[in-house]
Amino acid sequence: xxxxxxxxxxxxxxxxxxxxxxxxxxxxxxxxxxxxxxxxxxxxxxxxxxxxxxxxxxxxxxxxxxxxxxxxxxxxxxxxxxxxxxxxxxxxxxxxxxxxxxxxxxxxxxxxxxxxxxxxxxxxxxxxxxxxxxxxxxxx
Numbered sequence: 001x002x003x004x005x006x007x008x009x010x011x012x013x014x015x016x017x018x019x020x021x022x023x024x025x026x027x028x029x030x031x032x033x034x035x036x037x038x039x040x041x042x043x044x045x046x047x048x049x050x051x052x053x054x055x056x057x058x059x060x061x062x063x064x065x066x067x068x069x070x071x072x073x074x075x076x077x078x079x080x081x082x083x084x085x086x087x088x089x090x091x092x093x094x095x096x097x098x099x100x101x102x103x104x105x106x107x108x109x110x111x112x113x114x115x116x117x118x119x120x121x122x123x124x125x126x127x128x129x130x131x132x133x134x135x136x137x138x139x140x
Contacts, residue, residue: 015083022049025070035124039068039076040118057108064104065118067129077126078119080104100131107134115140 007088022044030036041055054069062084067077082101085092114137121130 020046021111022046023052023053024048025053025055025068026078027070027074029123030120035122037076037117037121037123039070039117039121041068041119043111043113043115043117045113048084059105059108064101064108064132064133065127067126074120075126076121078128078130080130080132081119106130108131112136 004072014058024042024044025039027037027039030038052069052070052073053071054067056067058065061080063076064080065077066079067075082097083094087098091093097122111117111134116137118133118135122128
């Protein structure tokens with residue numbers, strides 16, 4: 001019973017921590033390649049939340065889907081897919097896809113205030129493949 005109570009308390013604390021996060025999202029064409037975009041998602045406190053910006057992601061069945069609205073109201077999105085049937089493959093592209101999925105999943109599951117996501121994707125469609133990296137600011 002005590003273990004159940006502690007588990008529920010930890011789950012509630014995690015939810016509260018996540019609900020206090022906000023976003024500020026900017027986007028620009030990739031220099032030299034205007035068909036591609038660079039999107040910056042700054043994870044900030046909820047008090048600094050841009051009123052227009054929205055960011056969501058879904059992790060399911062070895063894929064990660066992103067959707068966002070920038071501070072200026074532009075919408076975007078992209079996805080990362082990993083074919084689990086190729087888990088034992090030694091093919092470079094398959095191994096890269098596996099690392100991209102695993103790294104992105106870990107980044108998203110550990111987001112905190114001060115993180116900045118950098119998403120590279122195409123302007124042409126909001127379901128194009130993408131790359132995601134994270135920066136973290138430490139300091140006052």
